[in-house]
Amino acid sequence: MAHKMMQGKVVVVTGAGGGIGRDMALALAAAGARVVVNDIGTSTSGEGTDAGPAQQVAADIRAAGGQAVANTDSVAGAASAARIVQCAMDHFGRIDGVVNNAGILRDRIFHKMGLDEWDAVIQVHLYGSYHMSRAAAGHFKEQGSGAFVHMTSTSGLIGNLGQANYSAAKLGLTALSKSIALDMQKFNVRSNCIAPFAWSRMIGAIPTDTPEQQARVARIQQMTPGKIAPLAVYLLSDAAREVNAQVFAVRNNEIFVMSQPRPLRSVHRSEGWSPEHIAEHAMPALKASFVPMDRSADVFSWDPI
Numbered sequence: 001m002a003h004k005m006m007q008g009k010v011v012v013v014t015g016a017g018g019g020i021g022r023d024m025a026l027a028l029a030a031a032g033a034r035v036v037v038n039d040i041g042t043s044t045s046g047e048g049t050d051a052g053p054a055q056q057v058a059a060d061i062r063a064a065g066g067q068a069v070a071n072t073d074s075v076a077g078a079a080s081a082a083r084i085v086q087c088a089m090d091h092f093g094r095i096d097g098v099v100n101n102a103g104i105l106r107d108r109i110f111h112k113m114g115l116d117e118w119d120a121v122i123q124v125h126l127y128g129s130y131h132m133s134r135a136a137a138g139h140f141k142e143q144g145s146g147a148f149v150h151m152t153s154t155s156g157l158i159g160n161l162g163q164a165n166y167s168a169a170k171l172g173l174t175a176l177s178k179s180i181a182l183d184m185q186k187f188n189v190r191s192n193c194i195a196p197f198a199w200s201r202m203i204g205a206i207p208t209d210t211p212e213q214q215a216r217v218a219r220i221q222q223m224t225p226g227k228i229a230p231l232a233v234y235l236l237s238d239a240a241r242e243v244n245a246q247v248f249a250v251r252n253n254e255i256f257v258m259s260q261p262r263p264l265r266s267v268h269r270s271e272g273w274s275p276e277h278i279a280e281h282a283m284p285a286l287k288a289s290f291v292p293m294d295r296s297a298d299v300f301s302w303d304p305i
């Protein structure tokens, strides 16, 4: 039998009871990994819990001849996230990869966004990814290897309406990933992000009030969650040993490497700047390089291919 890409590795996938996480867990198991299928089985907005989805996906993996264990601890607390990582140690004796995929949405136009909505989304996406990464980092350092994949979003990388909480968490997550990559490079630990586009129940929350919005949703429906899994498997494998601190996007059959902020243009004045000089000289010069008020859908505006 041909050597499988993830043979011998143990990977935790959070939020793997459905959507993109489920397909990543299935693909990782098919590639030979032993998988901790984590999911609290909550609604898109994070209300309620159900052990069913995680158990079902673990059962699906085992039925297909793979190895998996279900876990229903939340990523959003330090102690419970540590239990998810410990679950990998207890069942499989090691941990080689973490996919930070668990997520919820509480969309609200900014001036109406409540602290509870802000906090719930930041807790799951940003704190959850921190807790999971922090819990695995010690094991990764000790064994001199490990890989993180964090699911970010073009809502954070580019922008979107009514998602200040989610965008802040997802862009924060890319900085977390870069920081982990920098800090842990010397221990042979890698950290990369994927901004997925996939039709899932989460995207079902996109408004369909106008014909334009309806057409957009119809296009997104072609992008099945399984399209994200191959890149995640690759990034967790040793084949990706040279790939670190990058942000990718996947949209149907297209894979992108995304830019990360760098200076675009500068103006210099040896006497220094007054507010008036900035108005008269600096801004007119810099304006040509201003980034437009794009939302994700303005940048990714063509039909998925």
Ligand SMILES: NC(=O)c1ccc[n+]([C@@H]2O[C@H](COP(=O)([O-])OP(=O)(O)OC[C@H]3O[C@@H](n4cnc5c(N)ncnc54)[C@H](O)[C@@H]3O)[C@@H](O)[C@H]2O)c1
Binding pocket: 014, 015, 016, 017, 018, 019, 020, 021, 038, 039, 040, 041, 042, 043, 044, 046, 053, 073, 074, 075, 076, 100, 101, 102, 103, 104, 124, 128, 151, 152, 153, 154, 195, 196, 197, 198, 199, 200, 201, 202, 203, 225
């Ligand atoms: N679908 C897309 O187009 C898209 C776009 C950009 C980013 N993403 C990101 O991809 C990831 C997966 O999203 P999806 O579209 O598959 O959505 P999904 O709702 O199907 O999956 C998210 C899963 O996370 C689980 N979850 C929520 N809170 C949790 C917690 N505290 N602990 C453990 N599990 C928890 C949910 O039960 C759910 O099964 C998310 O991080 C999302 O932000 C998705």
